[in-house]
Amino acid sequence: MAIFQFFFWMLFSGTCLAQGLSHPFIPHDGKLIIIGQQQDAIDGYIENVGMVPGGFMGYTSIQNMDGLDKPSNYDAGINNARYFDEAYPQMAIQLGLYMVGAVDDTLAGRYDANISKLAQWMKKVGCPIYFRIGYEFDLPENAYDPIKYKKVYRYIVDHLRAEGVSNVAYVWHSASRIESKGNYMDWYPGDDYVDWFAASIFDPMQIAVAKDFFSIARKHNKSLMIAESAPAGLYSTNAKKEWFKHYFDFIRKDDVKVISYINCNWNSYPLFQSMHWGDSRIENDPEIKKMWKNEMKNGYMQYGIDLIRRLKYEY
DSSP: OOHHHHHHHHHHHHHHHHHTOOOOOOBSSSEEEEEESOHHHHHHHHHHHOOOBSEEEEEEETTTOTTSSSOBOSSSOOBOHHHHHHHOTTOEEEEEEEOTTOHHHHHTTTTHHHHHHHHHHHHHHOSOEEEEETSSTTOGGGOOOHHHHHHHHHHHHHHHHHTTOOSEEEEEEEOOOGGGTTOGGGGOOOTTTOSEEEEEESSTHHHHHHHHHHHHHHHTTOEEEEEEEOOTTOOSHHHHHHHHHHHHHHHHHTTOOEEEEEOSBGGGSGGGGGGTOOBOOGGGOHHHHHHHHHHHTTTEEBSTHHHHHHOOBOO
16 A cells, blocks of 8 residues: 555544544545546546546446446446546545345355455455445335345445444445335435445436435434436436536535535436437536536545645544
8 A cells, every 4th residue: 555545544444443443434524526437437537627526436236247347348438447546546436336136145154255255355445435325225126125225234244343344434325216105214324334325316306306315314423325327318408507606506405415416428428328328527617617626626526735734534
């Protein structure tokens, strides 16, 4: 581990590292901005917006543990956590674990070796990791049985804790769809297993659902994260500006602490072409870029010295 990365981790690890407990990583001073989710999308943001974010988004699967130490691409762009961990070692990582169709096998112990591999990788990178287990648990297409989902979430957390992983905050991530409104807690793994409540925001209508979901988070004393977001299906500048207005208003009023934005041209990836989600790259529209950069001046944590000097974590 580089000396600077070691300093970064020791500054924020505190007693949790020694005790081997989960770490919620709650920024007290401002908000942490995370950019995703493909290598070219994140690189494009850094180069053309001129800002290095406080974290990047990555994905892996319980079946293959792909995208961690080498690139993976399932027609959705290159996913490569190692690339950004080596290029920007002070970044936080927001990592999604894909588990669709694999819950029964996981509970049967067939992927225990992969969980151990993940644990060793997490300890090796050392930086703060926001870990979304079975992300968008309530998305109908994912077909997660609530009882089995709760079991498998706890199963994975218990294994990582037993392996001595201490630099991870566990994220319970809702798709923020109207279909699951009022039924979220059917999937809830429990306060001892969840550090963050997180929501997806693609359609403005999801904000109302996310507000309802986050009201439950407050009752459980959990912090709030937007885990995936982009102005999906909007092509005009005016439509995007309106989306961002509601988006930033929501973040400010509801005190969302971590914001994950997907900065990509959706139509360029085969997996998303049929969705017609358009282009959510900040740098692709001068007016949107200006609006974004102005907002980023209002207490959004960026990379490196800014992050180290101003970000404080709650244990």
